[in-house]
Amino acid sequence: GVSELRLISMDEVALHNKRTDCWMVIAGKVYNVTHYLEYHPGGKGELMRAAGRDGTDLFIKTHQWVNAESILRECMIGFCSGPSKNQT
Numbered sequence: 479g480v481s482e483l484r485l486i487s488m489d490e491v492a493l494h495n496k497r498t499d500c501w502m503v504i505a506g507k508v509y510n511v512t513h514y515l516e517y518h519p520g521g522k523g524e525l526m527r528a529a530g531r532d533g534t535d536l537f538i539k540t541h542q543w544v545n546a547e548s549i550l551r552e553c554m555i556g557f558c559s560g561p562s563k564n565q566t
């Protein structure tokens with residue numbers, strides 16, 4: 479639930495860059511997308527390009543119209559605490 483959300487640094491996000499343990503920042507929010515990987519319409523490989531990183535720029539470039547906040551509601555684990563640009 480919302481009460482479990484916390485501030486998460488990019489250093490911590492970067493530790494989770496594997497298919498079996500994959501975190502990603504989209505628009506300042508940190509998501510555990512490990513289970514979503516199977517369902518990403520663009521494929522696992524595409525989504526993995528932003529594994530452990532800030533995927534916002536890639537996300538906007540590929541599908542600005544997609545509502546990530548809604549799709550990943552259950553996957554949200556916190557907010558990105560620091561500078562998260564220059565990642566992808």
Ligand code: HEM
Nearest residue numbers: 504511519520524525527528533536537540541544546549
């Ligand atoms: C396609 C969701 C991140 C690359 C899609 C589609 C959805 C989606 C719903 C289908 C879009 C449509 O048909 O209109 C998400 C979510 C993301 C995410 C919720 C957040 C984690 C990314 C990232 C990349 C990416 C980081 C990196 C490049 C693509 C590509 C397609 C796609 C290449 C296929 C586009 C096409 O075939 O026309 N994604 N995506 N996505 N996504 Fe993502």
